[in-house]
Amino acid sequence: MTGAPLRLLLADDHAVVRAGLRALLEGEPDLVVAGEAGTGEEAVRLAAALVPDVVLMDLRFAGGGAGIDGVEAVRRLAVAAPGVAVVMLTSYSGRVDVVRALEAGARGYVLKAGPPRELFRAVRGAAAGALGLASAVVGELVGRVPDPERELSGREVEVVRLLADGLSNRAIAGALFLSEATVKTHLVRVYRKLGADNRAAAVSEAVRRGLLDLA
Structure with missing residues (x-):
């Protein structure tokens, strides 16, 4: 593997989840974790400061309605750090969540319970400008091509x-x-x-x- 490793920012409200992700990702020679965030707001601030290649963003953060969720964080990142790619890493595979995340600008959507290879593929793909979706997520969208005249934003x-x-x-x-x-x-x-x-x-x-x- 040549070139500098991809720099990642982990955004999840559970420290144990972040620790597990860090260990998993840094087991790959071309990936390195540059920072961690426990809230959507912190993820936006750190992404603007660190300018990682990819942010791994949880869909929903704990703490009630005061904080922003992952989708809103993606929207804010588009302004605060426009060159940074975002991959959603979540337990939720429902179509509405997938559509909301992709419409906000996420370049990938991977399930926490999925195989590590899907996570690695999504991260590398997002960094290269591609769209990476877990197989279970693709299943949610198959046969449901959006009709601009009827599809809700x-x-x-x-x-x-x-x-x-x-x-x-x-x-x-x-x-x-x-x-x-x-x-x-x-x-x-x-x-x-x-x-x-x-x-x-x-x-x-x-x-x-x-x-x-x-x-």
Whole structure:
């Protein structure tokens, strides 16, 4: 192997998980861990400071609603460290989570329970500008080619999730830091794309399409 090793930043709220990942990754001659973050906010700060080749980002961080999740961290990284690739490393393989992460700009999506070779492949691929998806994730997306006229954006999915929680337009605006007018615009688009004419019908159709899990 020639050239400098790929520098990685690990972002996960569990120190034990980070330690395991570090040991696994640094067993590869071309990979080195440059830093670790325990929150989404810390991941953004460290990525901007360290400028690693790839960030391995957990999808969901513990600590309640005060902190940002992995998807929001990916969005912020696009501004704070635009040249840094992100691979999501998570326990969640649901289609809606995969779509949200990829729309935010992630270049890979790997499951923590998957084989190490998929993780290595995704990291190296992301660093080279490719897209690396775990086989289980590909299975979630097969046969579901997005239709731009009917596919909800990541933000629209967030709006529908809050609709399902029973929030009013004002409450949704507060939760997403948007104006009520912007929320109404999102709802118009959501209704059109889902073929719904009210909130209940929109939520029902979103569940049918696999965009929401109300279990």
